[in-house]
Amino acid sequence: MIEVRDLHKKFAKNRVLQGVELSIPKGGIFAVLGPNGSGKTTLIKSILGMVIPNKGTIEVFEQNIKNNAAYRNQINYLPQIANFPSNLKVKELIRMIKDLRKDSADEKELIALFKLEPFLNKKLGNLSGGTKQKVNLVLTFMFDSPLIILDEPTTGLDPIALLHLKELINKEKNKGKTIMITSHIMSFVEDVSDEIVFLLEGVIYFKGTIQALKEKTQQKDFEHAIATILTDNHA
Amino acid sequence: MLKILKYSFFDLIRSRWSYVYFAFYLLLGFVLLFLNNDLSKAIITLMNVIIMLVPLIGTIFGVMYFYNSKEFTELLLAQPLKRTSIFVGQYLGVALSLALSLVLGLGIPFVLYGLFTSAIIWNFTLLLITGVFLTFIFTALAFNIALSNENKIKGFGYAILLWLFLAVIYDGIFLISLIIFQDYPLDKLSLGMSMLNPIDLSRILILLKLDISALLGYTGAIFKKFFGSNFGVIISFLMLSIWVILPILRIVFKSKKKDF
Secondary structure (H helix, E strand, O other): OEEEEEEEEEEOOEEEEEEEEEEEOOOEEEEEEOOOOOOHHHHHHHHOOOOOOOEEEEEEOOEEOOOOOHHHHHEEEEOOOOOOOOOOEHHHHHHHHHHHHOOOEOOHHHHHHOOOHHHOOOEHHHOOHHHHHHHHHHHHHOEOOOEEEEEOOOOOOOHHHHHHHHHHHHHHHHOOOEEEEEOOOHHHHHHHOOEEEEEEOOEEEEEEOHHHHHHHHOOOOHHHHHHHHHHHHHO | OHHHHHHHHHHHHOOHHHHHHHHHHHHHHHHHHHOOOOHHHHHHHHHHHHHHHHHHHHHHHHHHHHHHOHHHHHHHHOOOOOHHHHHHHHHHHHHHHHHHHHHHHHHHHHHHHOHHHOOOHHHHHHHHHHHHHHHHHHHHHHHHHHHHOOOHHHHHHHHHHHHHHHHHHHHHHHHHHHHHOOOOOOHHHHHHHHHHOHHHHHHHHHHHHOOOHHHHHHHHHHHHHHHHOHHHHHHHHHHHHHHHHHHHHHHHHHHHHOOO
16 A cells, blocks of 8 residues: 655755655554654655655555655545644634545534534634644544544543544544554554554664564563663664 | 635635735825825825835735745645645735735725726726736745745745845945946946846836836936837836746745655
8 A cells, every 4th residue: 555665865964764665555553653753754744745755766555656646635644733724713624625625524423523513613723732633633534535644643632532533543444444653652552553663763673563573572561662672772 | 726726815815914905005095096186196106105015015925924824735735736736826825815905905095086087097007017916926936935944034034135135225236337337328238127126127117107207317218218119018017927937937846846
């Protein structure tokens, strides 16, 4: 579904990605992990075509994404920081995105799930961070696309919304969709993901199941396994 | 692209600043027309205001809108939309809403004054057309500056400098060069130099239509000969169009390579 080959990207002198090779098959939940600044968001944004790589190719749905916009019609993307045009109302934003995508969307159920009805006529600039993130989630999940990319989906969510989010992710997975997630909340990653991709210093350091990672690092729990990778590599 | 244009346009015409801008022109138009008996003097005053203010507002609004809509842009970039249509759509949204404020703001008082029966309608139309051109030119330049500068403060700085250069400094250099080279024939040079600056070009286009070019002396006569002819007018509008098209092309080119 996603084929990344020899991906390089640098911002000024900072070499963020240094030859990433990644192949994501169809179906399942993949967590992209790594310390701050390891290039998770850059990788995701490259796949979305928002960041233009210096070198390497990316194929999504067997098409090269260079100078291509149409493939994004089949991707739902949740940006890391929920920043929206502040003088737009929630209702208008949802209508606008639907209008731009020309897809059929089912937002009613999601709005009810996250209890957003009282906010529909409020301006986005007046919403709290968590509410904005809920709107962000509605915008992401309202379309029926085979690939879903979530960049830090848990930011600012209360425990109930977090539960709903997990349910949503599992529901989409059961429909046979591919989901890519980045997160720093290890318990969340452990709960939802089938496989993890560990980015370190601009390359993929590890790719496999959580079980495999535990064996590799000889640790019993996931959080310690991650910590072991980090300390070993910085020591 | 049309959808982006639509959303940017409606976003802007709902914003307070568009109303302030519109109200300013409305007020200016009414004050100048109803407190001034001489219509062509009113037009000259308007010209002086438009020539300075339209580029300034276009530049500032363009830069401000670009930086403020960063989130909106990022949201759009994740949608199945071409980059060209996102940025050109936003640009047209800003330029059109500013142009609308200008045309309506000045047009309403003039229509109420009974403009259609007056002979000055052509001068007034020319004034509005050049005003619209200047809006499109400076908004496009502002978008270029904002696209090339991540840093807001730097972007604003460059935008103001650009305006200052074209509106004030360029004229200074122009005058100094005329004084230094006064022993040489300067008609070609001054014609060329005024062609290269959209603000100067607009000013001369309007002034020459107002039959006060006699005040400009010999060079004025040459200008009159050039700009008074159909050929000169066509060339001038061609130059103004190039000033719009080149920056738009750079917006297209730059936006394709930018990271978000």
